Amino acid sequence: MGQTIDIRHTGDDERWMRAALDEARRAMEADEIPIGAVIVAGGRIIGRGHNLTETLSDVTAHAEMQAITAAASTLGGKYMPDATLYVTVEPCPMCAGAIGWSQIRRVVYGASDEKRGYSRIMSRSPFHPKCTVTSGVLAEECASLMRSFFASKR
Amino acid sequence: MGQTIDIRHTGDDERWMRAALDEARRAMEADEIPIGAVIVAGGRIIGRGHNLTETLSDVTAHAEMQAITAAASTLGGKYMPDATLYVTVEPCPMCAGAIGWSQIRRVVYGASDEKRGYSRIMSRSPFHPKCTVTSGVLAEECASLMRSFFASKR
Numbered sequence: 433m434g435q436t437i438d439i440r441h442t443g444d445d446e447r448w449m450r451a452a453l454d455e456a457r458r459a460m461e462a463d464e465i466p467i468g469a470v471i472v473a474g475g476r477i478i479g480r481g482h483n484l485t486e487t488l489s490d491v492t493a494h495a496e497m498q499a500i501t502a503a504a505s506t507l508g509g510k511y512m513p514d515a516t517l518y519v520t521v522e523p524c525p526m527c528a529g530a531i532g533w534s535q536i537r538r539v540v541y542g543a544s545d546e547k548r549g550y551s552r553i554m555s556r557s558p559f560h561p562k563c564t565v566t567s568g569v570l571a572e573e574c575a576s577l578m579r580s581f582f583a584s585k586r
Numbered sequence: 587m588g589q590t591i592d593i594r595h596t597g598d599d600e601r602w603m604r605a606a607l608d609e610a611r612r613a614m615e616a617d618e619i620p621i622g623a624v625i626v627a628g629g630r631i632i633g634r635g636h637n638l639t640e641t642l643s644d645v646t647a648h649a650e651m652q653a654i655t656a657a658a659s660t661l662g663g664k665y666m667p668d669a670t671l672y673v674t675v676e677p678c679p680m681c682a683g684a685i686g687w688s689q690i691r692r693v694v695y696g697a698s699d700e701k702r703g704y705s706r707i708m709s710r711s712p713f714h715p716k717c718t719v720t721s722g723v724l725a726e727e728c729a730s731l732m733r734s735f736f737a738s739k740r
Contacts, residue, residue, distance in 0.1 A: 489664045490655050491687035492646070501644050510643045525712050526683025533645035533680060555709040558679050 437551070439568045445518070445540055448472050449569045452518040452542070455482040455495060456577055462487055466577045469495035469519040471503040471536070473512065479503025495519060496527035500534050511535045513560070520574040522549035522567065528558040540566045542574030591705070591719045599672070599694055602626050603723045606672040606696070609636040609649060610731055616641055620731045623649040623673040625657040625690070627666065633657025649673060650681035654688050665689045667714070674728035676703035676721065682712040694720045696728030 448470055455468025459482035471479040481498025485491055496519055504510045516538040517531060523541065528550035531539060537560060544551075544567060550558060559565070602624055609622025613636035625633040635652025639645055650673050658664045670692040671685060677695065682704035685693060691714060698705075698721060704712060713719070 485664060489662065490658050491664045492651055492655055492684050497646055501646055504644050508643065510639060510645045524683055524687075525708070526680050526687060529678055529680025529683055530646050533678075553708055553710055553712060554679070556707055558707060 437565045437567050439566065441540065441566050441569045445566065445569050448477075448516070448518045449520070449540065449542055449574075451477060451480070452495075452520050453570065453573060453577070455480055456520045456574070459483045459495070460577060460581060466581050467495045467519065467521045469499040469517060471499050471512065471515050471517050473503075473507075473515040478506040478512075478515065492526070494524065494527050496523055497530055500530050500536075504534070513537055516540060518569075520570075521545050521578065522551065524548050525550045525553055525558070528554065531563075532558040532560060535560045537562055538564050538566070540569050542567075542569055542571045543578065544568075544571070591721050593720065593722045595694065595720050595723050599720065599723050602631075602670070602672045603674070603694065603696055603728075605631060605634070606649075606674050607724065607727060607731070609634055610674045610728070613637045613649070614731060614735060620735050621649045621673065621675045623653040623671060625653050625666065625669050625671050627657075627661075627669040632660040632666075632669065646680070648678065648681050650677055651684055654684055654690075658688070667691055670694060672723075674724075675699050675732065676705065678702050679704045679707050679712070682708065685717075686712040686714060689714045691716055692718050692720070694723050696721075696723055696725045697732065698722075698725070 456466040460466035479499040479502035484493040522545040610620040614620035622636045633653040633656035638647040676699040
């Protein structure tokens with residue numbers, strides 16, 4: 433991966449990550465793997481989503497995909513170069529590809545995904561060339577939600 | 587990429603690729619980049635799709651994504667380990683990721699995509715470990731449709 437992943441972030445980042453965590457909790461309540469996402473532009477949320485793969489019986493129904501579709505609907509256009517996507521867990525390759533197509537310019541995620549994360553499987557960044565990536569925002573809270581979910585399944 | 591891409595195929599493969607080409611032509615008629623896909627299981631088509639990113643203003647509306655969602659709906663389940671996906675052009679990383687999640691066991695594509703294809707950006711196969719890949723089926727017909735579309739835009 434040729435892209436730098438930054439760990440510096442701001443209080444605003446934590447604020448929006450809390451909104452993504454709220455989405456993740458909604459997934460948890462629906463007995464779905466608890467991952468949530470929000471897309472922010474101009475200081476407001478333009479799209480939200482949480483994982484709904486079980487409910488919709490559809491592998492494409494990840495949090496980020498739903499948030500991208502919702503944000504495109506809000507904007508009335510499919511490209512969002514002024515937007516930042518916040519997601520509680522590192523995107524998978526599918527979602528990373530969608531983020532790339534959408535031209536989102538900043539991606540902020542919480543917990544890393546050592547097994548399924550895009551950064552383990554992609555040889556170069558799937559994002560827009562100008563996109564920056566920040567990781568580790570409220571990582572412990574994001575990861576803890578995932579651990580609770582999987583512990584409840586054992 | 588650790589995965590072998592085969593170029594041997596059968597008459598049945600051409601038959602289903604023609605169905606994918608029909609989908610691609612539907613995209614063309616809608617002034618969309620002409621890519622089509624079908625998913626086949628048990629000798630019949632269980633999902634179809636064509637690129638609708640402009641019509642839906644949604645970057646996630648690729649042919650393969652629509653076909654996967656449609657096939658999951660037909661099957662009443664999100665995994666399709668007995669299915670083969672036929673697509674006129676090599677999948678992008680987003681679609682390749684979705685194909686991986688769906689557990690589809692065979693991918694057959696027509697034209698390669700030197701710029702946006704998954705095989706250029708992924709360091710290992712995004713598909714199920716048992717998934718086989720065949721490329722080059724009716725490749726010239728698939729590529730020619732793409733060339734006609736882009737020539738009409740110049």
